[in-house]
Amino acid sequence: MSITYKKIRQIVGPLVFLKNKHDVHYGEIVKIRTEGQENRIGQVIRIDEEIIVIEVFEETKGISSDNSEIIFTGEPFKLKISNDMLGGVFNSLGQPIDIHTKKLLDSEIFTEIEQDITGIPINPFARQYPSNVIQTGISVIDGLFTLIRGQKLPIFSGQGMPHNKLAAQIVTQAKVLSEEPFLIIFCGIGIIQDDVIFFIEKFQKSGNIHNIISFINFADDPVIERLIIPNVALTTAEYFAFKKEMHVLVVLDDMTNYAEALRELSSAKEEIPSRKGYPGYLYSNFASIYERTGIIKGKKGSITQIPILTMPNDDISHPIPDTTGYITEGQLVLNRNLEKKGIYPPMEVLASISRLMKDAIGEKNTREDHADISSQLLASYSNALEVRDLISVVGEDSLNLEQKILLKFGNDFENKFLKQRFDENRDFSKTFSIAWEVLGNIPKNQLYRIHQEFIDKYYPKQV
Amino acid sequence: MMKTSNQIGHISVGYISAINGSLIDVKGIENHTRLHDLIKISNHNILGEVIQIYSEKVIVQCYENTSNLSLGEKVIDLEHPLSMELAPGLLGKIFDGIQRPLDDIYSQFKDNGFLKRGVELPPLSRKKKWHFIPKKHLNEKISGGDIIGIVQETSSIKHYILIPPKKFGTLTFIAEEGDYTIEDIIYKLKENGQENSFNMIQKWPVTKRRPFYKKEKATEPLITGIRVIDLLFPIAKGGTVAVPGGFGTGKTVIQQSLAKWCDADVIVFVGCGERGNEIADSLKDFEKLIDPRSGRPLLERVLIIANTSNMPVSAREASIFSGITIAEYYRDMGYDVALMADSTSRWAESLREISGLLEEMPAEEGYPAYLPSKLSSFYERAGVVQTLGTNNSEENREGSLTIIGSVSPPSGDFSEPVTATTKRFVQAFWALDARLAYAKHYPAINWLDSYSNYSEYISNWWNKKGISGDELELNWQECRNQVNEILSKENNLKNVIQLIGEENLPEDQQLELFIAKIIKEGFLIQNAFDNVDNYTDVDKLMEQIRIILLLYKEAKELLNQGIIIEEIKELKIIDDILRIGSSIPNNEISKIAKITDKLFDEIKALKHTHISMGEK
Structure with missing residues (x-):
């Protein structure tokens, strides 16, 4: 049973305030229906006896205090996931964005499940320590910063540097010595059209990849949606890794856009900022994304993450790379001087590290030396x-x-x-x-x- | 909407009146509840803690995700603060920040490895039987801290069952030697005509420190097997140390090495807001590594508290105090306990997050103004103590609790609030340096920025060990002084080299640089992942530094005799000296004496050719 509100009390940025009149659930999803406009989705982020505060995922433009209906679904954000998603391209809400994907989903028998997108933490005791080497075919990575299945290894880059090229090369060449195939999940966060085309083309050309699912939030899409798209992508990843026992490699591009969206929302909520205006919970929030990686004892699948982020002003001490580096298991840092010298990949090796390689390399897996x-x-x-x-x-x-x-x-x-x-x-x-x-x-x-x-x-x- | 509130028997019940992230407002219990009482949201089995009380409501911080809760849901006041359950069975366990057994949760809800909300399991097994050996007799007068009996908890650790602090009386019943669960009654005390029954379980509130008879001075080093620490920046048993470092500087590797190799009896490892895979790594190592003392897996004297970065923030805040309470309990048995907290910055951030939700006035960088008092309430629980208990030969116990807290300063900046505040409460500081880490100099402990105030306290211990050589009678303190002197000279010369180049320095200064390089490459750098190099015992440590200082002394002599520095640098034996760390195991240090002999031979040969050349 859904309940509908017809009067909005206050609108501030992405936040909509209602007078509390019913038994609302914390985190519940609401639909916003505005005359002559597309339906929008929002989530309950604060409740007291007077007021309900809703964060609207899409823009709040065009909403007035009495032109919209707010429909409470009584459910958290659930994503429909099915095997038929392979090869499809979706938006932040998990809806198909191209005709091909729409057809794909219409024509098949739908074996979907519904899944809450807020990740549940993996029990640390249930984690299998990652130890399978992934050969990327790139000497500097394989030799010095070996990528391990179940690892989160970000690329710290700067504007105009070849991070996308490097990510594409890693993804297309990635190979585990046991030859099991990967499912690639590409998650574009505030990404420009050209980059999307580049990635999709590279993935499709590669003989190594049969399975790609893309979730794209374009640079001109609503900023707030950037905050949900990684969770949508990772919920899908968890389904294929832990229910379907596949090895999933997730590319998140670019986490800087995510962090900026978080800052924008935080400032709309009038929260006390910590460094450079980013909220104090940036670390915990990043962790809720990056930690959705790994292997669980007794399950065959795995999730490996390659987040990409562009360091503002190439500054590695900026809160975004700094906070990321504390959570991820290493980082691959690109250096502009090397790039100028014509060296690809322009890896700043002294600032890069792979934390999980120590136990995974050696005689049995790579070579004794x-x-x-x-x-x-x-x-x-x-x-x-x-x-x-x-x-x-x-x-x-x-x-x-x-x-x-x-x-x-x-x-x-x-x-x-x-x-x-x-x-x-x-x-x-x-x-x-x-x-x-x-x-x-x-x-x-x-x-x-x-x-x-x-x-x-x-x-x-x-x- | 249910809006009733009342007291049913002892239980006071209220309802949720607002939800904001992990904070909820509760009405109906504001007149009876006490600050820090636990509450339970009954429908979902979620626990929380009362953190503010107003006249018309209380504010509760929940230990779990609040999504899908709604206003009006029933809340029960449990009328006790967050407490640790202390009894046999703690060692080898892995708990979350509020002592939920993560291993049992995994084995009992096996369908997937995720942490579902509202799981309720007792921290310790109620079924397992422990072999109890009574140590007291009927009608004895006993009091808090006395040992009532012994349980062999693991093959290396005896668990002394202690009378809880503040309890006393005449023993009216004591169980015979035999097997009991932790809930079985094992003794009764009569006090003022009233008889109370006790089992093996003690509950202790996490924020209250456990009492002791008196604090003692720390005089014994905690031997870590890490050369740079044991020689230059030692820590005493019962001491406190902070390990700050930006990401990639090796904080976690140091914490893990310490947990694996330091000579404490019991290790409490608190993984606070860090990576899940790191916990898996530590756990795997603790299971695999054999404790040299008992020949059994190290895990048998280790306890892990894991609240990873993606687990609820409020339980992260609790985890540090949960860990220290359990550590104090083993200290009270007379053990040397070491607590590693990785990382205290994540804990401080959890304070900041909660403070932000409460809309408190922030101090520096958004941290609450009470950050210093919270930090000191943690570090001040370290120390060497004479425990409670009747003062007779058997029970005059001394225990120690050492705290090693890592700090993760944003962008490696040590002036940020958590690092700067921590510095006020610790006696030793191991500053990890990103530049050293970039140069792959591990452990990346910067010898110029780090310090330890313990060297004076513990130098006697080293002297008593009587480790000294024949050729050079340097004790531990003298070795330290020489090494520090050489390294600081090197630092002063660095700027000069930048201007004129190393070649243009006088020979004696070039020698200082050369020896400094050997100290760094052949002594300070240590490979935590090499099976030989990962642990250096005290004897090998002294031999290893001694031979370098011997080379220094002899080389100075050679320079005086007119031999040039290039010839000294080309001595073949130098390679052997540099490789001692990884090539000579602790139990084969006689091989270092052989290297010393070869050193003298080569020096003799060098002198000889020099003299014969001089004669020509």
Whole structure:
């Protein structure tokens, strides 16, 4: 039984205030019907004996105090999910946005279920610690920041940098050594049309991917909807991962737009801001999205997340990347100087990390020398960068032999190991052999981070 | 809408009158309820805590998601504050912030691994029987803190069943040795003609500290096996330390290493607002790792409280106090307990979130003005204590509680409120440095910004250990001083190098730089994931630093004799010294003596060629 209100007391930004006259449920979904306009959806976010406050997901433009009906559904936000969604493109509310998707859903027998989109936390005790390596075919990721199934590994980028290209390359080349296929869920948050076209095209061209579901909130769609679309995408992901036992890889692009929507809503609610106007609950709110990743004991499926975010002014200490980095299991940071030097992927390796690789790599999964190689490459590259700084002060001529060696190593590292073509897919052994080739610049006795047995086995023979 | 409120027997009942996020207003109990009483929303089994009382309503903070609640729903005042259930069976468990058993929830609701709302299970098993050995006799006069009997809780930990604080009387009944559940009556006390029965369970409110006889001075180090800590920034048993660091600086790895290797008897690990996979990681390690003392899994002396970042914020706020209450309980048995809280910043943020919902006037960066008093009420519960209990030889127990709290300052800025406030209440500070982490220098503890006030308290302990070498009689304190001196000289020289280059420094300064580099690469850097390097015991620690300082002393001598620094740098033995961490296990430190011998041989050879060249 639904109850309808016909009078609105107050409208402030995305918030609508009603005089409380019935037994409303907290978090309940309401439909807003305005004369001559599309129906809108909202959610109850505050109740007391006088007032009900509703957050409207779409714009509140055109609503007046008496031209609209507010219909209480008595239900939380539920998403219809079915197997027929594969290949479809949907909006923030889970409705098809193109004709193809509409047809797809109409023509099939609907085996849908309804699911509340607010995620329930996974019991930490029920989590299976992720340990299956995903080969992305990109040397710098596989070698130094290995992606693990069930991990959340964001890309920290800046405007104009090739994060979309990198995400597309990861997604199209991603492969688990057991060869089980992925379902890709692409979630565009305030994303521009061109980027959507780029992604969909890349995904469709790839022979590796048969299953994609896209949820898109375009840059010109209502801002408030950006706050629900990740939950819609992740609810779908949980269904396919934990009910249908599939491996799901979710790309969230771009979380900066999400955070800005959150700030806008918070300011409309007149909340006390913390850093840079973002609400104090930014961390908990981000966590409610990022933590919907992982593997559950006794279930076959998994959810892996690659959130993309653009750092305002390339500032990694900005609240959005900073808060994200505290929740995600590492980060891949892109660097503008490397990009200017023509190096793709322009990965700032010293600021990047994959936290879950330590237990997943090694003899059984990748190769026994993997951990040592990655530690040595990073340590030596860090030294090489120090030498470069030194050159700017004292000039290249006054370097000693050790420093010259490091300089050569640094250049080789960037040009041979880091640099890679967009369509180049290197497997683990190829990545390791390039790594040893680059390490061959450094005398054996200075590879302090590599066990002697691996040096004996893999150090390139001098020509 | 139901709008009645009344008292049925003892139970006072009210109803919900407003909902705003995790806060609800309740009417009908405002005249009887006390601040911090627990309430229960009966239809959904949701617990909450009274945080403000007004004349016409009370404000309740719920420990779970409030969605789908509605006004008028029945609320029961449980008339007691959030309390921990203390009894055998705590060790090896994993609880959420309000002591719900996450392992039992998983095994009893197996259909999926999600945490459904309103699950109600007792924290500890009511069915499991424990073998109880009585230690007191009929008609003995006993009082709070006395040991009434012993239960072997796990193979390494005896659980002393204590008389609850403030209880006393004459023992009128005590159970015979045998197997009992924690609810069975095991003793009765008669006091002023009134007899009370007791089982093994004690309940203790989380925000109230457990009483003790008196506080003692901390004199013993907590050995962590992490070289930079044990030598440069030690912590005492019963001490407090903060570990601040931006993301990626390795806070969690340090916390996990400490939990795995430090020499406390009982570990309480509070995962507060952090990642779910990290909890899974710790749990997996604790199950897998064998405790060297008992030969059994480490988990048998560990207890985990997990309230991950996506679990309800108000239970996160409680989790820290839940953890410390359980830790104090084991301390009262006479154990050395270490509590790791990862991360106190998330806990402070939960205060901020709730304070924001209450529309309180914020202090710095939105944190409430009572942040300092809340933080101190946590850290001040650490310490070495003489426990309560009759003062005889058997029961004059000393226990300690060490707190290691990590702090996650936004953008690694140590001047932010939580880090700055925490600094006022802790005695040691391990500053994690993003630049070191970027250079893959782990543990990324910055030796210039970190400090420890415990070195004086514990230097006697090290001296008593009597670890000293033949060639260089440096004790622990002297090693510290030398290392600190070399590292600070290096820091001063850094700016000069930037201007003129290392090559152009005088030879003796180049030596300082070279030794500083060896100290960093071969001593301070330690690989937590290497099976040998992950734990350095005190003997190996001293040998390892000693050989570096020996090289330093000898090299200075060589420079005086006119040998140039480049020749010293090319000594083959230096590679061996740098690899000691990962190549020589703790039980094979005699190999370090062999390296020392080789060092002398090479130095002798170097001197020899120098002299013969001089003769030509």
